[in-house]
Amino acid sequence: MSAQVSVNDKARNWLKEPLVHFLIGGLLIYAMFAWRGEPVDPASRTIEISRADRAQLSLGFERMMGRSPTDAELDSQVKRFVREEVLYREALRLGLDGNDGVVRRRLSQKMDLLAAAQAETALPSDETLQEWYDAHPERFADASQYTLDQVFKSEMGQAKERVASLNSMTKADDWKGSSDPISLPASLSQMPRKEVLDRFGEQFLANIDALKPGKQWQGPVQSGFGYHAVRLRALDVGEVPPLDEVRDRVENDWRTATIEKRKERGYAILRDAYTIEIAE
Amino acid sequence: MRKSLTKWALTGAATLALAACSGTSDEAQSGDGEGTIELAEFPDRPYWGDTHLHTDNSVDAFGFGVRLGPEDALKFARGDEVTATTGAQAKLARPLDFLVIADHSDGLGATRRLYDAPRLGVQAMGDETMLRWYDMMHESPQQSQRAIGELISAAAAGTLPEAMMDAEANEEGTREIWETHLDTLDRYNEPGVFTAFGGFEYSLMPGGNNLHRVVMFRDGSDRTKQVLPYPGLATTPEGLWDYMDGYAEATGGEALAIPHNSNLSNGDMFELTMPDGGPMTAEYARKRARSEPVVEATQIKGDSETHPFLSPNDEMAGFGVTGWELGNLPLSAKTSNDMLAGNYIRSALKRGISLEEKLGVNPYAFGLIGSTDSHTSLATGDEDNFYGKHTGNEPAVEDRANAGQNLGTRVGRFGWHYLAGGYAAAWARGNTRAEIFDAFKRREVYATTGPRMTVRLFAGFDFSEEDWDGDWVKRGYNNGVPMGGKLVDKKQAPTFLISALKDPDGANLDRVQVVKGWVDQFDVVREKVYDVVWSDMEGDRALQGNKVPKVGDTVNREDASYTNTIGAPELRATWTDPDYKWGQKQAFYYVRVLEIPTPRWTLFDAKRFGITLSPAAMADAVAQERAYSSPIWLTIEPEKGENEPDAPATMDEDTDA
Numbered sequence: 001m002s003a004q005v006s007v008n009d010k011a012r013n014w015l016k017e018p019l020v021h022f023l024i025g026g027l028l029i030y031a032m033f034a035w036r037g038e039p040v041d042p043a044s045r046t047i048e049i050s051r052a053d054r055a056q057l058s059l060g061f062e063r064m065m066g067r068s069p070t071d072a073e074l075d076s077q078v079k080r081f082v083r084e085e086v087l088y089r090e091a092l093r094l095g096l097d098g099n100d101g102v103v104r105r106r107l108s109q110k111m112d113l114l115a116a117a118q119a120e121t122a123l124p125s126d127e128t129l130q131e132w133y134d135a136h137p138e139r140f141a142d143a144s145q146y147t148l149d150q151v152f153k154s155e156m157g158q159a160k161e162r163v164a165s166l167n168s169m170t171k172a173d174d175w176k177g178s179s180d181p182i183s184l185p186a187s188l189s190q191m192p193r194k195e196v197l198d199r200f201g202e203q204f205l206a207n208i209d210a211l212k213p214g215k216q217w218q219g220p221v222q223s224g225f226g227y228h229a230v231r232l233r234a235l236d237v238g239e240v241p242p243l244d245e246v247r248d249r250v251e252n253d254w255r256t257a258t259i260e261k262r263k264e265r266g267y268a269i270l271r272d273a274y275t276i277e278i279a280e
Numbered sequence: 281m282r283k284s285l286t287k288w289a290l291t292g293a294a295t296l297a298l299a300a301c302s303g304t305s306d307e308a309q310s311g312d313g314e315g316t317i318e319l320a321e322f323p324d325r326p327y328w329g330d331t332h333l334h335t336d337n338s339v340d341a342f343g344f345g346v347r348l349g350p351e352d353a354l355k356f357a358r359g360d361e362v363t364a365t366t367g368a369q370a371k372l373a374r375p376l377d378f379l380v381i382a383d384h385s386d387g388l389g390a391t392r393r394l395y396d397a398p399r400l401g402v403q404a405m406g407d408e409t410m411l412r413w414y415d416m417m418h419e420s421p422q423q424s425q426r427a428i429g430e431l432i433s434a435a436a437a438g439t440l441p442e443a444m445m446d447a448e449a450n451e452e453g454t455r456e457i458w459e460t461h462l463d464t465l466d467r468y469n470e471p472g473v474f475t476a477f478g479g480f481e482y483s484l485m486p487g488g489n490n491l492h493r494v495v496m497f498r499d500g501s502d503r504t505k506q507v508l509p510y511p512g513l514a515t516t517p518e519g520l521w522d523y524m525d526g527y528a529e530a531t532g533g534e535a536l537a538i539p540h541n542s543n544l545s546n547g548d549m550f551e552l553t554m555p556d557g558g559p560m561t562a563e564y565a566r567k568r569a570r571s572e573p574v575v576e577a578t579q580i581k582g583d584s585e586t587h588p589f590l591s592p593n594d595e596m597a598g599f600g601v602t603g604w605e606l607g608n609l610p611l612s613a614k615t616s617n618d619m620l621a622g623n624y625i626r627s628a629l630k631r632g633i634s635l636e637e638k639l640g641v642n643p644y645a646f647g648l649i650g651s652t653d654s655h656t657s658l659a660t661g662d663e664d665n666f667y668g669k670h671t672g673n674e675p676a677v678e679d680r681a682n683a684g685q686n687l688g689t690r691v692g693r694f695g696w697h698y699l700a701g702g703y704a705a706a707w708a709r710g711n712t713r714a715e716i717f718d719a720f721k722r723r724e725v726y727a728t729t730g731p732r733m734t735v736r737l738f739a740g741f742d743f744s745e746e747d748w749d750g751d752w753v754k755r756g757y758n759n760g761v762p763m764g765g766k767l768v769d770k771k772q773a774p775t776f777l778i779s780a781l782k783d784p785d786g787a788n789l790d791r792v793q794v795v796k797g798w799v800d801q802f803d804v805v806r807e808k809v810y811d812v813v814w815s816d817m818e819g820d821r822a823l824q825g826n827k828v829p830k831v832g833d834t835v836n837r838e839d840a841s842y843t844n845t846i847g848a849p850e851l852r853a854t855w856t857d858p859d860y861k862w863g864q865k866q867a868f869y870y871v872r873v874l875e876i877p878t879p880r881w882t883l884f885d886a887k888r889f890g891i892t893l894s895p896a897a898m899a900d901a902v903a904q905e906r907a908y909s910s911p912i913w914l915t916i917e918p919e920k921g922e923n924e925p926d927a928p929a930t931m932d933e934d935t936d937a
């Protein structure tokens with residue numbers, strides 16, 4: 001009984017403490033099987049059901065049904081177990097695992113995971129991050145910021161006229177009143193790209209990106225709401241902050257890319273050993 | 281032999297890989313974000329988020345097949361491209377502003393731990409059921425889903441294997457997953473850019489009646505690491521509220537709980553009584569109102585606003601009700617009509633004001649949000665990017681609309697009953713944990729069924745049409761209360777400033793409605809829906825009798841497309857309650873915004889995969905998506921400390937109570 005408990009505890013520890021325990025545990029079990037001379041090859045043709053195995057099947061039944069199995073029920077549990085084991089081993093022998101898309105994908109994922117594992121845990125040095133940061137500055141740049149004025153019209157024709165009349169306006173300030181009512185800001189001051197996207201939508205942003213900053217009213221620019229006369233006063237392309245400020249992002253990015261790279265490298269090494277022939 | 285050793289090494293590596301997401305994060309990222317960014321004077325824009333996302337740390341999500349973890353979920357929500365479990369590249373066209381990963385507290389990570397464990401280790405634990413589930417999970421996605429179906433049934437029936445129930449044995453594992461998770465959140469939490477909230481789902485389900493809540497923390501890992509997620513097994517919501525109070529007291533932090541899927545609770549979510557059937561106490565009502573300021577009104581497993589049986593005069597009632605109305609969550613018990621009032625939000629709001637008449641406090645004074653409840657790690661809320669309830673019905677499963685569900689198919693629930701999921705909008709002064717959490721706390725939030733409409737609502741006594749010409753938002757805040765607020769009755773009909781702006785990349789708007797619920801002078805609780813503004817209301821859609829003509833339908837069924845040739849980009853109204861009478865008691869008002877008809881995800885599926893929808897699914901393949909604002913309450917007596925400092929004095933006239 002006490003032995004049972006200690007095995008239980010050990011199992012729980014393994015569940016908690018991964019690799020080291022797995023390996024030590026693996027060696028122990030290896031030694032145990034070797035000493036007992038038990039076959040562990042799934043292709044072996046001997047299936048032994050020990051009393052302990054039977055007890056376990058019985059317990060499993062009890063947990064499911066809330067009572068102990070009768071002798072007949074336990075026999076059928078054993079039969080089912082044997083049946084599964086025989087078919088499983090024969091399936092392996094016939095190589096059925098190889099034709100199963102799910103099994104194939106699962107196993108190849110495990111290979112990828114193995115290849116990537118080191119990169120998941122590695123702590124990159126400052127030099128590594130600096131190099132990564134220097135090589136991909138665009139990934140860590142601040143968002144572009146938009147400074148613009150816009151006058152909204154629901155009709156295309158009116159918007160066109162509006163662009164023309166706004167450009168011939170003399171007073172700098174009375175442009176705001178000529179908008180159709182819409183709950184959108186008339187002036188944006190260094191609004192980050194994401195906020196422009198949220199408030200004006202994808203279509204508007206794509207059209208704005210085609211404009212050059214200047215003092216003239218341009219457009220009409222179409223959005224999901226209608227049409228906008230736009231004066232794009234400034235477009236600040238995002239600058240790259242110093243490494244210290246974006247260190248986490250650099251590390252995340254490095255890690256993601258490195259994992260990908262290792263998978264690919266691992267694959268490439270294995271792949272080199274194969275000759276692939278693809279029929280035309 | 282070598283084979284088994286390799287397997288162990290592989291499993292170990294996998295576990296390590298999953299555990300190794302912790303890293304450094306600076307203080308701004310790991311706190312509540314106060315003082316980290318410049319704030320607007322008033323909440324100036326809605327921030328969009330999902331407060332209800334499951335990742336592979338959720339027992340069921342993992343079992344259903346998802347293999348994306350919290351890190352991928354965070355990346356996806358903030359706009360990065362990720363590879364979905366079924367292989368497709370997925371990226372949100374418009375990233376979210378905030379995310380609450382709400383993995384089930386029960387068995388947090390348990391299935392993943394089971395899955396990652398060496399088979400011999402599981403065998404050594406001597407539990408045949410766990411070993412069987414282990415093998416099924418490794419066998420195939422279909423088997424994995426079956427295993428998890430069994431696991432959920434076992435949880436509902438209280439027959440989970442001992443090893444999974446053993447709190448002590450699980451605690452260490454849970455703590456490890458929880459702490460790693462909180463570190464990950466901090467790394468992705470960027471004040472001003474993207475907010476990652478700590479949270480979990482409390483999944484209480486007595487007899488299959490859904491009493492689930494999402495718990496959301498205001499704080500970063502410095503505080504949240506001091507607790508563990510509260511289990512739903514063998515506990516009560518009052519226990520959860522105590523846990524939240526205890527957390528606040530011990531850490532100085534704050535937490536709130538968001539009930540969801542009241543539609544699957546068989547009347548248990550919003551009861552008139554205590555859970556044990558006795559009369560509700562003021563203490564219970566106060567505690568509930570304080571702990572649960574917001575309710576999730578709409579998500580993948582249906583919409584909980586109202587039911588046609590409860591609101592027979594509401595032509596637009598019943599969105600997202602079909603299929604879900606049949607019974608509780610696993611459909612182990614059917615829903616009867618007398619249960620509906622405890623299932624739906626509008627009736628709960630009505631129960632709340634009527635209970636307030638008796639108790640002096642309203643247990644159901646909550647705001648409304650939408651969320652996904654996606655179990656794919658992908659917070660997708662739009663009809664054209666529906667990633668499925670769980671990985672078993674991601675788009676890779678082409679006939680998922682016609683297929684049965686895992687929740688009660690034999691009795692009539694099908695894939696097409698799933699909604700695409702909603703989003704939560706929060707009116708905040710900036711994008712930090714503190715700002716968005718506080719918006720939830722004061723209920724200045726609203727729900728949408730997916731589209732990102734901008735909905736504003738203010739109530740006061742001196743608003744007018746002219747307000748629209750100036751800075752009406754500022755006037756709204758200065759001279760009234762925003763959505764979620766309480767307005768003290770001044771013997772005068774309240775006036776509302778209402779604005780609904782369409783989703784810039786979505787469909788035009790059909791109409792804006794006000795839903796009023798009140799206790800009249802004869803103590804009868806009533807509800808009424810008012811059409812207050814609609815497109816083309818002076819032209820083709822002028823009132824016919826008392827009715828607003830239908831907006832029309834531009835959906836091309838073959839093509840799964842629509843055009844914005846009908847409807848309006850924005851609808852605004854200054855609206856005064858025409859039925860207000862001095863002598864009416866507590867009242868609430870919320871806004872419902874309807875889009876023009878658009879294709880549902882089922883129609884997009886039909887087009888993409890060339891499948892034919894069943895007649896029933898086809899009849900439901902076009903819908904009017906919507907937004908629900910949080911209510912504003914018109915209260916007779918101000919509650920201490922909850923009104924604006926300049927709130928008028930209490931009216932103490934006799935109201936024949």
